[in-house]
Amino acid sequence: MRAALLLTAAALTAAGCGTGTATEKPRVPISSDVVASAPAPVSTPELERALFDAARANDAAGVRAAVERGAALEARDGDGRTPLVAAVKAKAGAAAAALIDAGADVNAQDDMQDSAFLYAGAEGLDEILLATLSHGADVRSTNRFGGTALIPASEHGHTSTVRILLRAGVPVDHVNHPGWTALLEAVVYGDGSTRYVDTVTQLLDAGADPTIHDARGLTALQNARNRGQHDIVALLAAAGGD
Structure with a gap:
């Protein structure tokens, strides 16, 4: 009887039970440890209209809000204007600055071959002109007259x-x-x-x-x-x- 008890105790100890240290279970990652990237916002016609409206109204805050919601910076209106060209032609300096800061292309030309840079130069809009120059304006670009x-x-x-x-x-x-x-x-x-x-x-x-x-x-x-x-x-x- 005594021998049988000793054999049972030895077997329990070898298995990590009784007074021995329990074998650790493998760790399984939990879903909270995995950070999923948020999907990029998608531009819609409604967002683009909001961006154009804000650009023409010189509403810099409205421009930033539309861009943050996903409005396409290089969207085009019926005249081929981007929001930036539309802002410059409306002499909307604050909105133009917000668009340029957001990364709008200062060399994009509309159907009349006017870009933000070319139009600002032609019309003497110096503040906008300087902003376009500091963001890569092509000084050799030309307008519809080849000038x-x-x-x-x-x-x-x-x-x-x-x-x-x-x-x-x-x-x-x-x-x-x-x-x-x-x-x-x-x-x-x-x-x-x-x-x-x-x-x-x-x-x-x-x-x-x-x-x-x-x-x-x-x-x-x-x-x-x-x-x-x-x-x-x-x-x-x-x-x-x-």
């Missing part, structure tokens, strides 16, 4: 904009499809007033060639003489415009 942003900026006498574009490296002697350079347009479409004198001075200082002829074979100096722009005539003559 750079510098050409319409010079045509309109946007002196501060001309300064920004020249510093950014926009080609000063680019010729557009109608045959105009920035210098020629500043003379042909300008009125010889102080802001156009400033514009012509900046262009010449940046190395603009005053001897380039327009499509009719006239130089900037000849055009200035024909228009009685005496101060600009003096500048061009001094720069070798003849």
